[in-house]
Amino acid sequence: MSNREWPLWEVFIRSKQGLNHKHVGSLRAPDATLALENARDVYTRRSEGISIWVVESNYVHASDPSDADSLFEPSDTKVYRHPTFYEVPDGIKHM
Amino acid sequence: MKTMDLQELEKRFQEKIDKEIKIEPNDWMPDEYRKTLIRQISQHAHSEIVGMLPEGNWITRAPNLRRKAVLLAKVQDEAGHGLYLYSSVETLGADREATIDDLHSGKAKYSSIFNYPAVTWADIGTIGWLVDGAAIMNQVALCRCSYGPYARGMVKICKEESFHQRQGFESLVTLCNGTPTQKAMAQDAMNRFWWPALMMFGPSDDESPNSAQSMKWKIKRFSNDELRQSFVDATVPQAEILGLTIPDPNLKWNEETGHYDFSPINWDEFWQVVNGNGPCNKERIEARTKAKEEGMWVREAAMAYAEKRALKKTA
Amino acid sequence: MKNEDLYNYVLRLGDDSLILGQRLGEWCGHGPILEEDIAMTNISLDLIGQAMSLLDYAGVLDGQGKDHDALAFLRFENEYRNALLLEQPNGDFANTMMRQFLFDAFRKPLYEKLLESTDMQIAAIAEKSLKETRYHLKHTSEWVIRLGDGTDESHQRAQTALDLLWRYTDELFFQTEEDTTLISLGMVPSMSEIKAEWSKTVLSVLEEATLVIPTNNWQFEGGRRGMHSEHLGFLLADLQYMQRAYPNMKW
Ligand SMILES: [Fe+2]
Ligand SMILES: [Fe+2]
Ligand SMILES: [Fe+2]
Numbered sequence: 001m002s003n004r005e006w007p008l009w010e011v012f013i014r015s016k017q018g019l020n021h022k023h024v025g026s027l028r029a030p031d032a033t034l035a036l037e038n039a040r041d042v043y044t045r046r047s048e049g050i051s052i053w054v055v056e057s058n059y060v061h062a063s064d065p066s067d068a069d070s071l072f073e074p075s076d077t078k079v080y081r082h083p084t085f086y087e088v089p090d091g092i093k094h095m
Numbered sequence: 096m097k098t099m100d101l102q103e104l105e106k107r108f109q110e111k112i113d114k115e116i117k118i119e120p121n122d123w124m125p126d127e128y129r130k131t132l133i134r135q136i137s138q139h140a141h142s143e144i145v146g147m148l149p150e151g152n153w154i155t156r157a158p159n160l161r162r163k164a165v166l167l168a169k170v171q172d173e174a175g176h177g178l179y180l181y182s183s184v185e186t187l188g189a190d191r192e193a194t195i196d197d198l199h200s201g202k203a204k205y206s207s208i209f210n211y212p213a214v215t216w217a218d219i220g221t222i223g224w225l226v227d228g229a230a231i232m233n234q235v236a237l238c239r240c241s242y243g244p245y246a247r248g249m250v251k252i253c254k255e256e257s258f259h260q261r262q263g264f265e266s267l268v269t270l271c272n273g274t275p276t277q278k279a280m281a282q283d284a285m286n287r288f289w290w291p292a293l294m295m296f297g298p299s300d301d302e303s304p305n306s307a308q309s310m311k312w313k314i315k316r317f318s319n320d321e322l323r324q325s326f327v328d329a330t331v332p333q334a335e336i337l338g339l340t341i342p343d344p345n346l347k348w349n350e351e352t353g354h355y356d357f358s359p360i361n362w363d364e365f366w367q368v369v370n371g372n373g374p375c376n377k378e379r380i381e382a383r384t385k386a387k388e389e390g391m392w393v394r395e396a397a398m399a400y401a402e403k404r405a406l407k408k409t410a
Numbered sequence: 411m412k413n414e415d416l417y418n419y420v421l422r423l424g425d426d427s428l429i430l431g432q433r434l435g436e437w438c439g440h441g442p443i444l445e446e447d448i449a450m451t452n453i454s455l456d457l458i459g460q461a462m463s464l465l466d467y468a469g470v471l472d473g474q475g476k477d478h479d480a481l482a483f484l485r486f487e488n489e490y491r492n493a494l495l496l497e498q499p500n501g502d503f504a505n506t507m508m509r510q511f512l513f514d515a516f517r518k519p520l521y522e523k524l525l526e527s528t529d530m531q532i533a534a535i536a537e538k539s540l541k542e543t544r545y546h547l548k549h550t551s552e553w554v555i556r557l558g559d560g561t562d563e564s565h566q567r568a569q570t571a572l573d574l575l576w577r578y579t580d581e582l583f584f585q586t587e588e589d590t591t592l593i594s595l596g597m598v599p600s601m602s603e604i605k606a607e608w609s610k611t612v613l614s615v616l617e618e619a620t621l622v623i624p625t626n627n628w629q630f631e632g633g634r635r636g637m638h639s640e641h642l643g644f645l646l647a648d649l650q651y652m653q654r655a656y657p658n659m660k661w
Contacts, residue, residue: 004394004395004398005192005394005398006394006397006398006443008185024251025178025179025182025183025248025251026182026185027178027182027445028191028443028444028445029445030394030397030398030400030401030556031397031400031401031404033552034397034445034552034556037449037548037549037552038445038446038448038449041445041448041449041452042175042178042445042448045168045171045172045175045448045452046255062121064121065119065121065122065123066123144444147438147439148439151438151439151440154435154436154438155432155435155436155645155648155649156648156649156651156652157652158483158652158653158656158659158661159479159482159483159653159661160428160458160461160462160465160478160479160482161462162661163435163458164455164458164459164462167435167438167451167454167455167458168451168455170438170439170451171438171447171448171451171452171455174438174439174444174447174448174451175448177444178444178445178448181444216652216661266661269660269661270661273659273660273661274656274659276656276659277656277659382439382440385440386439386440386441386442389442389502389503390441390442390443390446390503391442392561392563392564392567393442393443393446393503393504393557393564394442394443395560395561395563395564396556396557396560396561396563396564397556397560399560399561399564400555400556400559400560403559
């Protein structure tokens with residue numbers, strides 16, 4: 001197999017104005033220009049999007065799932081960050 | 096992080112599965128789970144791509160422009176499905192082009208149905224109705240697969256598939272309401288595709304050794320025979336609406352079981368076709384190998400250009 | 411016939427889309443990589459969609475109740491009015507991309523002008539088709555540049571394709587006596603304007619692609635008059651097969 005195969009790109013699509021770009025999958029492309037065109041042809045055949053981002057997969061760094069405990073559990077106990085933690089007297093509006 | 100022993104990891108993994116928590120690419124997973132998924136998803140991807148060929152050979156001969164556009168869009172979708180699936184294989188650490196090389200060398204399998212020829216226009220409608228119909232039956236079940244990227248890919252694919260079966264059925268409705276020649280063409284296609292379509296669900300449960308483990312891992316949710324039965328039950332009434340006869344003298348409704356009974360499947364034929372002796376195995380692999388080989392210089396050219404550009408930028 | 415001059419003009423547009431769409435469809439399932447397989451099918455689908463609108467309109471202008479299928483499938487070879495360029499076989503990927511590029515570079519300015527047509531129907535078709543064609547031109551330009559300035563092999567293949575196809579480019583700008591009437595009515599643009607635009611695009615892309623225009627500028631023509639190459643007959647044998655083998659049936 002040739003080692004000159006195209007690199008992998010992650011594709012993110014904004015489905016409509018006002019929404020975030022969302023990861024939809026990946027594809028192969030030689031460069032960013034063609035990655036965008038390929039993403040358009042592959043992932044928006046049914047009007048799924050109005051804007052596309054592509055990122056070469058190599059450049060995506062992910063958190064390690066085995067660190068999930070230490071990364072994400074500490075915030076579970078910080079309930080005071082949520083508005084429902086606070087009691088508000090009856091009759092108060094717009095808060 | 097404290098190191099866990101393998102048993103503990105496996106136990107936790109199974110607990111997640113049992114609690115219907117999806118497994119994501121970087122999560123720990125047993126080697127066998129990973130291998131099974133790579134095998135299954137790449138086979139599925141290969142099936143989508145090889146599946147483009149029998150229908151693709153009718154694109155230039157479609158009988159009118161509407162049907163031509165529909166067929167093009169349908170076959171193109173299959174390329175998209177292959178791509179989505181290769182994309183989920185790659186999340187497991189497998190390389191798309193390497194799995195494709197396995198297809199071309201004969202090491203990897205694909206759905207045996209695509210080794211049957213599409214010889215008349217009625218075959219195109221029949222493939223949409225029966226073959227995509229059977230595939231949908233399988234794929235809807237896979238939308239709940241325990242592996243996140245595969246399940247999400249399946250959801251996307253199922254959304255797109257629904258037009259495939261409908262366009263096929265619509266095309267057959269036209270033939271069955273058409274001239275006697277057209278009706279006969281449809282019946283002939285039915286006669287040839289019915290049994291291969293039933294074979295698409297794979298060997299019967301007592302013959303598929305990996306099934307139990309796949310069910311435990313929730314890669315599979317239903318057994319081959321269960322899915323096959325659902326397909327027969329769903330399809331027989333549709334054939335009646337078309338006025339087509341299903342080529343099985345033993346097909347009949349069973350009040351007791353609430354299902355249709357049908358004749359045993361010719362498993363000799365199934366295994367022969369799976370192992371390379373179907374009517375079109377050779378042509379299908381040749382066509383795919385040729386596309387890859389003849390595309391090599393194109394892919395290389397684009398890479399060379401990208402590298403030149405990158406150099407110019409940094410210079 | 412309601413408007414024979416306009417009918418002939420629209421027929422040429424429709425046949426160009428039809429024949430090129432048919433050719434591109436041959437790639438489906440055989441592309442050099444999946445992503446590009448999908449891209450080529452998209453272009454083919456756009457062209458077939460355009461052919462449907464254009465031939466439907468031609469049928470209206472003809473006034474004999476013919477729809478796009480009657481025109482697409484039931485004419486004799488010498489009744490097709492596509493340019494010779496478009497019926498040329500796909501060849502390799504370089505040849506297909508070059509053919510498409512040379513055509514897109516012509517179609518884009520043409521649709522831009524047809525947008526202003528005093529014929530509302532043509533203007534409407536041009537509006538939809540222009541969006542599609544802009545993208546086609548972008549995509550094929552990208553590829554011509556990459557192939558031309560890629561590897562030695564791709565450069566060679568792209569240059570061979572250009573040498574082969576260049577001979578069919580003049581015919582794209584074919585204009586009849588009757589067209590001058592349409593031009594004076596503001597229905598269609600003069601081809602000299604289109605050619606100027608085309609040359610600009612083609613020269614700049616070819617330059618970036620490091621490709622050179624062949625020195626021998628001998629040109630072929632005939633398609634616009636119904637005199638086709640040997641290739642069209644085979645293309646039509648496929649295209650028309652069902653309609654000819656099973657006449658008068660609905661599909
Ligand atoms: Fe599919
Ligand atoms: Fe499908
Ligand atoms: Fe499928």
